[in-house]
Amino acid sequence: MREVVLSTGGSILLxxxxxxxTDENLRTDVRAGLPKLRxxxxxxxxxxxxxxAPTQLGYARRGEITTEMEFIALREGVSAQTVxxxxxxxxxxIPANVNHxxxxxxxxxxxxxxxxxxxxxxxxxxSSIEHEVEKMVWATRWGADTIMxxxxxKDIHQTREWILRNSPVPVGTVPIYQALEKVGGRxxxxxxxxxxxxxxxxxxxxxxxxxxxxxxxxxYVPLTARRKTGIVSRGGSILAAWCMAHRRENFLYExxxxxxxxxxxxxxxxxxxxxxxxxxxxxxxxxxxxxxxETLGELGRLARDMDxxxxxxxxxxxPMHKIKENVALQKRLCDDAPFYTLGPLxxxxxxxxxxxxxxxxxxxxxxxxxxxxxxxTPKEHLGLPDLEDVKQGMIAYKIAAHAADLAKGxxxxxxxxxxxxxxxxxxxxxxxFNLALDPATARAYHDETLPAAxxxxxxxxxxxxxxxxxxxxxxxxRSRHGEDAEPVAV
Amino acid sequence: MREVVLSTGGSILLxxxxxxxTDENLRTDVRAGLPKLRxxxxxxxxxxxxxxAPTQLGYARRGEITTEMEFIALREGVSAQTVxxxxxxxxxxIPANVNHxxxxxxxxxxxxxxxxxxxxxxxxxxSSIEHEVEKMVWATRWGADTIMxxxxxKDIHQTREWILRNSPVPVGTVPIYQALEKVGGRxxxxxxxxxxxxxxxxxxxxxxxxxxxxxxxxxYVPLTARRKTGIVSRGGSILAAWCMAHRRENFLYExxxxxxxxxxxxxxxxxxxxxxxxxxxxxxxxxxxxxxxETLGELGRLARDMDxxxxxxxxxxxPMHKIKENVALQKRLCDDAPFYTLGPLxxxxxxxxxxxxxxxxxxxxxxxxxxxxxxxTPKEHLGLPDLEDVKQGMIAYKIAAHAADLAKGxxxxxxxxxxxxxxxxxxxxxxxFNLALDPATARAYHDETLPAAxxxxxxxxxxxxxxxxxxxxxxxxRSRHGEDAEPVAV
Numbered sequence: 001m002r003e004v005v006l007s008t009g010g011s012i013l014l015x016x017x018x019x020x021x022t023d024e025n026l027r028t029d030v031r032a033g034l035p036k037l038r039x040x041x042x043x044x045x046x047x048x049x050x051x052x053a054p055t056q057l058g059y060a061r062r063g064e065i066t067t068e069m070e071f072i073a074l075r076e077g078v079s080a081q082t083v084x085x086x087x088x089x090x091x092x093x094i095p096a097n098v099n100h101x102x103x104x105x106x107x108x109x110x111x112x113x114x115x116x117x118x119x120x121x122x123x124x125x126x127s128s129i130e131h132e133v134e135k136m137v138w139a140t141r142w143g144a145d146t147i148m149x150x151x152x153x154k155d156i157h158q159t160r161e162w163i164l165r166n167s168p169v170p171v172g173t174v175p176i177y178q179a180l181e182k183v184g185g186r187x188x189x190x191x192x193x194x195x196x197x198x199x200x201x202x203x204x205x206x207x208x209x210x211x212x213x214x215x216x217x218x219x220y221v222p223l224t225a226r227r228k229t230g231i232v233s234r235g236g237s238i239l240a241a242w243c244m245a246h247r248r249e250n251f252l253y254e255x256x257x258x259x260x261x262x263x264x265x266x267x268x269x270x271x272x273x274x275x276x277x278x279x280x281x282x283x284x285x286x287x288x289x290x291x292x293x294e295t296l297g298e299l300g301r302l303a304r305d306m307d308x309x310x311x312x313x314x315x316x317x318x319p320m321h322k323i324k325e326n327v328a329l330q331k332r333l334c335d336d337a338p339f340y341t342l343g344p345l346x347x348x349x350x351x352x353x354x355x356x357x358x359x360x361x362x363x364x365x366x367x368x369x370x371x372x373x374x375x376x377t378p379k380e381h382l383g384l385p386d387l388e389d390v391k392q393g394m395i396a397y398k399i400a401a402h403a404a405d406l407a408k409g410x411x412x413x414x415x416x417x418x419x420x421x422x423x424x425x426x427x428x429x430x431x432x433f434n435l436a437l438d439p440a441t442a443r444a445y446h447d448e449t450l451p452a453a454x455x456x457x458x459x460x461x462x463x464x465x466x467x468x469x470x471x472x473x474x475x476x477x478r479s480r481h482g483e484d485a486e487p488v489a490v
Numbered sequence: 491m492r493e494v495v496l497s498t499g500g501s502i503l504l505x506x507x508x509x510x511x512t513d514e515n516l517r518t519d520v521r522a523g524l525p526k527l528r529x530x531x532x533x534x535x536x537x538x539x540x541x542x543a544p545t546q547l548g549y550a551r552r553g554e555i556t557t558e559m560e561f562i563a564l565r566e567g568v569s570a571q572t573v574x575x576x577x578x579x580x581x582x583x584i585p586a587n588v589n590h591x592x593x594x595x596x597x598x599x600x601x602x603x604x605x606x607x608x609x610x611x612x613x614x615x616x617s618s619i620e621h622e623v624e625k626m627v628w629a630t631r632w633g634a635d636t637i638m639x640x641x642x643x644k645d646i647h648q649t650r651e652w653i654l655r656n657s658p659v660p661v662g663t664v665p666i667y668q669a670l671e672k673v674g675g676r677x678x679x680x681x682x683x684x685x686x687x688x689x690x691x692x693x694x695x696x697x698x699x700x701x702x703x704x705x706x707x708x709x710y711v712p713l714t715a716r717r718k719t720g721i722v723s724r725g726g727s728i729l730a731a732w733c734m735a736h737r738r739e740n741f742l743y744e745x746x747x748x749x750x751x752x753x754x755x756x757x758x759x760x761x762x763x764x765x766x767x768x769x770x771x772x773x774x775x776x777x778x779x780x781x782x783x784e785t786l787g788e789l790g791r792l793a794r795d796m797d798x799x800x801x802x803x804x805x806x807x808x809p810m811h812k813i814k815e816n817v818a819l820q821k822r823l824c825d826d827a828p829f830y831t832l833g834p835l836x837x838x839x840x841x842x843x844x845x846x847x848x849x850x851x852x853x854x855x856x857x858x859x860x861x862x863x864x865x866x867t868p869k870e871h872l873g874l875p876d877l878e879d880v881k882q883g884m885i886a887y888k889i890a891a892h893a894a895d896l897a898k899g900x901x902x903x904x905x906x907x908x909x910x911x912x913x914x915x916x917x918x919x920x921x922x923f924n925l926a927l928d929p930a931t932a933r934a935y936h937d938e939t940l941p942a943a944x945x946x947x948x949x950x951x952x953x954x955x956x957x958x959x960x961x962x963x964x965x966x967x968r969s970r971h972g973e974d975a976e977p978v979a980v
Contacts, residue, residue, distance in 0.1 A: 187963070221967070224964070225968065228908060228911045228912060228915060229911050229914060229915045229961065230915060230960075230961060230964030230965070230967075230968070231960050231961075231963070231964045231967075232960050232961060232964075233960055234959075234960045236960065237960035237961075237963035237964055237967075238960075238963065240963070240964070240967060241963050241966065241967055244967050244970065279911070279914075279915075279960075279961075280907065280908075280911035280914070280915075281896060281904060281907040281908075281911070282904070282907065282908050282911055319893070319896045319897050320853060320854070320857050320893055320894070320896070320897035321857065321896075321897040321898075321899075346853060346889075346893040346896070346897075347889060347892050347893045347896055347907055348907040348910045348911050348914075349889075349892055349906050349907055349910055349925065349926065349927050350885070350888075350889050350926060350927040350928070351910075351922060351923075351926045351932040351935075352926060352927075352928055352931040352932040352934075352935050353885055353886075353889060353927065353928065353931075355846075356845075356846055356849055356885075356886050356889050357889050357893070359846055359849070359850060360849060360850050360853045360854075360889070360890065360893055363810060363836060363850045364810070364850075364854065367810050367811065378935065379935050379938075381914065382932060382935040382936045383935050383936055383938055383939035383940065384939055386938075395840070395843055395846075396843075396846050398840075399836075399837060399839075399840050399843060399846050399847050399850070400850065402837050402839060403809070403810055403836040403837045403847070403850055404810070406771060406809045406810070406811075406836070406837055407809050407810035407811040407836075408811075409811075414771060414772070416839050417770065417771040417772065417837055417838040417839055418718060418770075418771075418772050420838045420839055420841075421718045421719050421769070421770035421771070421772055421838050422718060424719065424769075424770070424838075424871065425718060425719045425720060425769075425770075432841060433841075435839065436839065436840065436841045436842060437839050437840040437842075437843065438840070438842050438843065441842040441843075442841040442842040442872060444842075445841075445842050445868065445869050445872040445873050446872045446873055448869075448873055448876075449873035449874055450873065469724075470720075470721050470722050470723055470724045470726065470727035470728075470769075471719065471720060471721075471722060471727075471769075473677070473721070473727035473728065473730070473731050474714070474720030474721045474722075474727055474730075475720070476731065477711070477720075477721075477727075477730060477731055477734050478715065478720070
């Protein structure tokens, strides 16, 4: 948690994802990695249970509260019992690989604060390892609750290692990307064995959740033929190509039980990928998407039966009037498993501003029950995000997530808005800046028109000037007539 | 309308607000003003009816279709009869002062495309006349359907004159600002006579709609006493101060009939101001706001009975779960008069990004039936918007308005999304850029990572690189197996 001290003498605690990087009293060393907070917890459990230690879901089901659950309860301001119950019911997940001791545990579920994921990762075209680690730290600085490493270029293993050892938040991946690199980029050359070995490699490293496109069944691929934008998920298109080339069922679907056993051994969480998500307003909520969603529900039940935690990924591009239906279907078909959605974008017409087209959809889908939002940056559809894009995407999505928390009536969410509104009404400019999602930008915008230090005490701002400040006039009315003024007789 | 020619040989017509400024074949001269498109139309009507020519509402009610209605029908892609019917029913307005012949007529109503207003205007603290005209042209360049001149400093009259003579879109004002300047900035010195003369001055100049805070009744002011942020409307606070100082009813409420007669003579449209709108999440949908809304409904009926067109202004700051209720109340209390809302902001925590906090609320409230959205720029609460802020505010709001048009199922709205999605799937990069809300930014973002000209023909982008392009893989699947591939047997 981060404490914001106010000029009134009070303070407010805000949820914080940045780990030790923003703690003045701690030094971090990228080469050494972060302190291993969870190491004693997992060691203690392993000592009791041996190699067969249960997953968080396993513990939750047997009524046992883990240290991770206690940590999360403190962060969320709820009881540890609530955390345990939500995990046990499959309505929440705690992505926490036993081999990733560096993270500060967090929970993803409708009963908790809406979370935001930031995608980073190099592609064949650009970027470097150091740069990706910097992006990860930067994303958590702006509030990323998890990050996904979507690297597809060379040095995938090494990039991931650096990110994992330095990340205070859970890390997700899409193993099929690395598996495809191993077979020279030819989808038809993929095999279960190559994929399995890749998953084990990543589990060993400490990846906390993995996107698995096991729901792209061969039968569903032709359902995309009349779409406007076909298949837009990279993983989905790779597996569709494999199915078509071999005229066989998706090997991830056929080997799902074996795969689940591997994930269970490390307590890695499934993020069941929506390989057939719509890539345009036209394709939203179509047969291909809903057929896959039904299969994701079936796979989710299988995984939970084996004590493996499950999230379900969602779209994509959805106009506003189809968002609620989308969430309702996901809840029904997937037994209330946490929904993890990309946006959705509510229109296709604004490339360059898709952090905004999608923040609209993200706020709404969060309100309707989505547990985690995958951010979209201004570069979506156009290029790879740089640090500024990561920041812009994160801020748009923290706004969406918090607006959703407010609308859901999450306990405590409104205290932040109230603190900022109080500061605004009382002309406490420094408090307003410090409480803002982006204090430096708020301060800079204020200073552009009223730069002098006295303006920080001014009872007006440059928008209206002193004569027209409505809040100043309100204060004058109140001071003359009292807060509890009775109606004037007219 | 603006025609976007595509590389396929086809083209798409998009609604355009920029008037002659973006027409290559026309020269504009700021000192001469724009051509007076409407002059012959109003002259012809005046010749028939003399000084007592009806308003657009008057004509609509007697079943007569004006040239303005025909113009609008072409722009909106509906019949002129539909325009007439919506205006006659009071569900739509055509803000078009007989003394503002330069505008291209437009309609504001739930049955039509959602509109966006841009606020401009200097304050006592900064700006200049030329700069405000430049802002007006710039705002319409980015899609402003109307602009409001909220100037409060010196040269109010002259600034407005320049804006009116050069504006291709209707211009709104808040006359109380200028009236207050005339009495030295002291609310208690305001009189009906000063206000009336100011309104006549502005009607003579050609202002198309006016915000009038006649609903701030003296009895309602104490309802704001326990609010977190009191009164945040400038006009509302000025009139509240007047009521408290004189212990009398709001003179605008008492003189509403006389005021309406003045507006009727020029066919100026009322924008009944929500002087008691909430200024924070905490204050949303409270008693003060709803009491005023009921009075706005009453005043709206009075005005329409006198053939004067009416819009109703709305909040402000509203969390997502209270937006629908807000619109439903407005429709019921105000007889479906067009709703014209500021935002609303869905959270208070992000000063510096309120174009985003409010684009979320604006998209939703537009979907629920709001006819026009007043934009919010990134500088809201902090300072005066510069040109870049105006652009950012406009783009966020054009996204919100279009997302709402899509969700409302407005005929033709989706053609734009479909054209862009088609271009995206077919890797027609230049078409994608040209169809984008902001072509230059889309192109620049693409070029940052893939600058070379051949990349404009590339069948992939820098996000995923050639091996991982899902759309490329989809094309390969389709070319190998045909668009109508039957399900594979598995």
